[in-house]
Amino acid sequence: MRSxxxxxxxxxxxxxxxxxxxxxxxxxxxxxxxxxPDAAVPNRRDFERMRTDRQEADPRQGFRCC
Incomplete structure (x- = not known):
């Protein structure tokens, strides 16, 4: 039951x-x-910033309100 x-x-x-x-x-x-394997792994904050920038630059994503 527990499992x-x-x-x-x-x-x-x-x-x-x-x-x-x-x-x-x-x-x-x-x-x-x-x-x-030779590339530096970004930290979580840098990854989220890159991801947000990429989404905002893509016209298919639409307008970001907040």
């Missing part, structure tokens, strides 16, 4: 993180380490 509850909570946690794109940084770090 089923833990699996359910883990699944919900994974789903929410994917829905909110919270795991994007971990995916980016894994990509950099795998495909570009």
């Amino acid at each position: 089923a509850f833990r699996r359910a909570v883990s699944g919900v946690r994974w789903y929410v993180r994917e829905l909110m794109d919270e795991s994007a940084y971990e995916r980016h770090v894994a990509h950099v380490r795998r495909d570009h």
